[in-house]
Structures are given as C-alpha cells and as structure tokens.
Amino acid sequence: MMNDEIHGEVYLVGGGPGDPGLLTCRGRQLLEEADIIIYDRLIETSLLNHAGEECELIYAGKKPGAHSLTQEEINQLMVDKASAGKKVVRLKGGDPFLFGRGGEEAAYLEVRGIAFQVVPGITSALSVPAYAGIPATMRKKASSAAVITGHEDPDKEESSHSWRHLARGPDTLIFLMGVGNLPRIKKRLIKEGLEPETPAAIIERGTRPGQKTIYSRLKEVDSYVEDDKVSPPAVIVIGEVAGEGEKLSWFKRRPLRGLRILNTRPAHQARRLTRRLQKAGAVVREAPAISIVPPRDFSELDDSLADIDDYDWIVFTSQNGVASFFRRLQKLGIDIRQLAGVKLAAIGSRTADKLEEKKLTVDFTPEEFVAEEVLSGLRKRTNPDDKLLLPRTPRARSLLVEGLREDGLWVDEVTAYRTEAAELPEDVIEDIDDGSYDLVTFTSSSTVTCLCHQLESEGAEFASQGAAIGPITAETARDKGLEVAVTAEEYTCRGLYQAVLAEFGRGVSANA
Numbered sequence: 001m002m003n004d005e006i007h008g009e010v011y012l013v014g015g016g017p018g019d020p021g022l023l024t025c026r027g028r029q030l031l032e033e034a035d036i037i038i039y040d041r042l043i044e045t046s047l048l049n050h051a052g053e054e055c056e057l058i059y060a061g062k063k064p065g066a067h068s069l070t071q072e073e074i075n076q077l078m079v080d081k082a083s084a085g086k087k088v089v090r091l092k093g094g095d096p097f098l099f100g101r102g103g104e105e106a107a108y109l110e111v112r113g114i115a116f117q118v119v120p121g122i123t124s125a126l127s128v129p130a131y132a133g134i135p136a137t138m139r140k141k142a143s144s145a146a147v148i149t150g151h152e153d154p155d156k157e158e159s160s161h162s163w164r165h166l167a168r169g170p171d172t173l174i175f176l177m178g179v180g181n182l183p184r185i186k187k188r189l190i191k192e193g194l195e196p197e198t199p200a201a202i203i204e205r206g207t208r209p210g211q212k213t214i215y216s217r218l219k220e221v222d223s224y225v226e227d228d229k230v231s232p233p234a235v236i237v238i239g240e241v242a243g244e245g246e247k248l249s250w251f252k253r254r255p256l257r258g259l260r261i262l263n264t265r266p267a268h269q270a271r272r273l274t275r276r277l278q279k280a281g282a283v284v285r286e287a288p289a290i291s292i293v294p295p296r297d298f299s300e301l302d303d304s305l306a307d308i309d310d311y312d313w314i315v316f317t318s319q320n321g322v323a324s325f326f327r328r329l330q331k332l333g334i335d336i337r338q339l340a341g342v343k344l345a346a347i348g349s350r351t352a353d354k355l356e357e358k359k360l361t362v363d364f365t366p367e368e369f370v371a372e373e374v375l376s377g378l379r380k381r382t383n384p385d386d387k388l389l390l391p392r393t394p395r396a397r398s399l400l401v402e403g404l405r406e407d408g409l410w411v412d413e414v415t416a417y418r419t420e421a422a423e424l425p426e427d428v429i430e431d432i433d434d435g436s437y438d439l440v441t442f443t444s445s446s447t448v449t450c451l452c453h454q455l456e457s458e459g460a461e462f463a464s465q466g467a468a469i470g471p472i473t474a475e476t477a478r479d480k481g482l483e484v485a486v487t488a489e490e491y492t493c494r495g496l497y498q499a500v501l502a503e504f505g506r507g508v509s510a511n512a
C-alpha cells in the first residue's frame with residue numbers, strides 16, 4: 001500500500017526563472033507542505049517564504065568557494081529523508097528536466113524504489129527571451145527552435161553537439177550556460193555556415209528586477225562578454241527572432257520597473273497594493289508594521305450599538321471598521337434590522353465592498369476619497385441635527401471629523417478596533433537601514449509610529465523615503481524625521497499607487 005503519510009516522497013519541482021510570479025500553483029502548494037526543501041543556486045530565494053515554519057531548508061547550490069553538496073550527497077539526502085517518511089521537495093531553477101539534472105535524480109530515486117513526482121517549471125530557455133520580447137518561433141521568421149547547453153567547449157574534438165547541424169538546422173538557437181564559451185560558440189557557428197549578420201541577443205538575469213538585454217548580431221555578440229558587459233546567468237538567442245526583441249520589449253516599458261518598495265500594510269490588506277505595484281514592475285516586499293486587534297475596552301462601541309437606531313448615519317472609514325463593527329453587533333446579539341433607519345456611508349471602494357458583501361446598500365460613497373469631497377458629500381446629505389457614528393481606531397486624527405464638527409453635526413467617534421505593532425523580520429530592518437528600499441509605504445499614521453519604534457529599538461536608520469496615503473500620515477512621518485517623497489491625493493491604496501506612479505513612473509530605458 002502506498003501511503004505518503006508513511007512513505008516519504010520526493011517532488012522534483014521547477015521554481016521558474018526568477019520572477020516569483022512564475023512559480024506554478026502546484027509548485028507553491030508543495031513548497032507549503034514540504035518537510036524539507038533542497039534548493040539550488042539559481043532559484044529565487046523568496047520562493048522559500050512559502051515553506052512552513054517547521055520545514056528544513058537545505059542549500060545544495062554550487063557557488064564558487066562556498067560549501068555545497070556534491071551530486072552524490074544530494075541524491076543520498078533525498079533517499080534518506082524520503083525513507084524516513086519525509087515529504088521532500090527538490091527545488092530547481094526553471095524546469096527540472098531541462099539541464100537541471102532532474103532526469104538523473106529521478107533515475108537515481110527510481111533505482112532505489114523511492115516514490116517521486118515531477119512538477120514542471122517555467123524554463124528560462126523560453127521565459128527569459130519572452131521577457132526580452134523575443135518569441136522562440138514566429139511566422140515567417142522561425143518555425144523551429146533548439147535549446148542547447150553552451151557549457152561544452154565547441155573546440156573539443158569529442159563535442160557531442162553536431163555544430164554543423166546546429167548552424168544549418170533549427171531557425172532559433174537558444175543557449176543556456178553559454179556566456180563563458182560565447183566567443184568559441186560564435187566562431188564555430190560561423191565556420192559551419194551560419195550567417196554572421198544573424199540577429200543575436202544576450203539576456204542576463206532574465207525576469208528579475210535587474211534584467212539586462214543586449215541586442216546584437218552573431219558576428220559581434222561575444223564582444224560584450226569580452227568587455228565584461230554581461231555575466232551569467234544569461235540566455236543567448238541566435239536567430240531572426242532575436243531581432244524582434246527591441247520592438248516587443250514590454251518588460252522595459254513597465255513604469256515602475258526595478259523600484260524597490262516595502263509594503264507595511266497589515267497582512268490581510270497588503271496584497272492588492274502589492275499586486276498593483278508589481279504589475280507596474282516594482283519589486284515589492286511585504287512586511288506588515290501593524291496588525292489589527294480588538295479594542296481593549298468595548299464600552300464605547302457597545303454603548304453606541306445599544307442605541308444604534310438613534311443615529312442617522314454610520315460612516316465607515318475602513319474595511320477594518322466594517323469588520324469589527326459587525327463582529328461586535330453579532331456578538332451582542334443585536335439584530336441587524338436595527339440598522340433599518342440608519343444611512344450608511346463608506347469611504348473607499350473596498351469599504352463599500354465590505355458592506356455590500358453583507359447585502360447592505362451603501363447610501364453614500366464619495367467618488368474620490370479626498371477630505372473635501374467626503375465632507376461636501378456628507379454635508380449635502382445630512383440635516384443640521386443629524387447624529388453620526390464613526391467606528392474606527394482610537395489613534396486616528398481626522399480632517400473629516402474636524403470638518404463635520406465645525407459644521408455643528410453630532411459626531412460620535414468610537415473605538416472599534418486597534419492597531420498593534422507587528423514585529424518586522426530582521427532582514428527587513430537591515431534592508432531599511434542600508435537603503436535597500438527606494439520607498440516604504442505608509443497607509444496610516446500607526447504604520448509610521450510602529451515602524452519608527454522598531455527601528456529605534458534596533459538602532460537602525462530609516463535610509464529610505466516614505467510614500468504616505470494622505471496628508472496626516474505624511475505629517476506623522478515628517479514629525480518623526482522621515483523623508484516623504486509621495487503623498488496620495490486620494491486617500492486610498494489606488495490613490496497611493498497613482499501617486500507613486502506620478503512621482504516615480506518612467507519612460508523606456510535603454511538598459512532594462
């Protein structure tokens with residue numbers, strides 16, 4: 001009986017070429033479930049963040065000078081761990097069955113009766129050119145492509161490549177591991193009859209933030225290696241399609257390409273902002289500076305909830321406000337129908353979504369979340385003796401509340417949730433200290449104060465710039481001595497994203 005609870009199993013998983021988004025769903029699932037991950041040098045290290053807390057991580061790469069495992073040791077390790085009942089992920093760059101020794105490792109496991117599965121990955125051979133705008137095949141330009149190791153010295157008598165066939169056969173030649181031998185590869189291909197004017201491209205660190213592409217011709221492609229303008233890992237493409245890259249190079253057109261951003265939003269809310277920034281090419285690390293927790297004392301909120309039908313409006317300023325308010329309502333056993341006569345305002349589209357998920361109709365959502373618009377919208381809809389309830393965090397200061405009170409409206413601000421400092425990982429603190437981030441996002445004043453508090457207690461500097469969701473958050477940051485490069489005009493994540501784009505968005509660069 002095969003049962004992977006008892007017998008271990010090995011998963012030969014392809015981790016893709018570098019961009020963390022190019023890991024397969026199945027690969028990610030296995031990383032989450034693994035007892036042990038044995039990983040190679042070229043894998044994107046952030047993939048290891050998918051590993052569970054208990055998972056053992058073993059580096060098997062072969063970096064010059066550093067300690068590494070021999071192939072025999074890796075093989076034996078997989079067998080030992082799987083025999084001990086462990087779920088072993090053997091994580092490789094790109095696809096495991098393309099120049100990754102995946103085939104050899106599978107054969108080793110097979111002979112020893114160890115169960116294994118192969119999870120293909122996105123190979124650098126196709127994806128790296130794709131990120132440089134180079135299709136492997138294209139109508140009228142290339143109808144065949146070959147993937148070749150450049151590791152073999154073409155001058156070797158016993159070379160296993162048929163250079164003659166390579167020079168005259170496939171339309172597109174894609175070399176991996178070819179940087180070191182490029183001058184000899186070029187010479188040999190020309191000698192065997194490949195046209196020296198054939199377009200060629202070298203793509204270094206493809207799909208990664210520092211991706212660099214050189215578009216050239218076969219006759220001079222090696223000069224860039226001699227001048228140290230490229231270094232491994234790189235994919236070399238030779239063929240008509242290489243000439244398409246400059247036209248189709250979408251990667252270098254992304255406006256925030258390479259911008260390094262730390263997103264300090266609470267974990268459950270960070271994702272949307274991160275995705276927006278990533279799509280524009282930014283390299284985003286998520287590390288929440290705060291977490292959302294219940295209030296220490298519910299009495300304020302409970303008093304308001306007890307007389308909820310006394311209010312004319314409830315103004316929700318965040319998703320957290322909605323979630324905490326309804327959680328408490330339910331806990332106190334108050335029937336939602338008590339809200340029948342109360343109007344609901346939602347600030348921010350996500351806040352409105354949260355109410356609509358509860359099948360409630362929102363009476364007012366400002367088009368844009370800027371203080372004036374919210375204020376004028378509410379002014380139009382309220383009567384002078386209306387009573388408003390704002391369930392929110394205790395620390396928040398608000399232009400909105402100040403404005404409403406100036407109008408003479410009755411505004412009850414009650415604590416519905418609190419924010420608490422979340423511990424930032426050590427490497428993030430180091431990265432902030434040594435200026436590894438171009439920007440740090442602040443989506444509330446409490447993200448600023450919690451982050452500063454931690455930096456202070458670790459003796460670290462804020463060697464970056466802030467991107468604030470609104471003027472109050474920006475002010476808090478400046479009061480703490482932080483430089484603020486971006487302040488959103490619309491106080492939402494969309495507004496923050498747009499402000500980052502306006503300040504840091506770039507046109508096409510020659511070297512991306």
Ligand code: SAH
Binds near residue numbers: 095096100
């Ligand atoms: N199994 C891997 C290839 C392993 S061989 C795959 O399917 O992608 C290692 C070679 O892959 C490197 O020498 C380089 O030629 C290429 N390579 C891998 N990742 C790369 C990247 N991000 N950018 C450029 N080349 C890369």
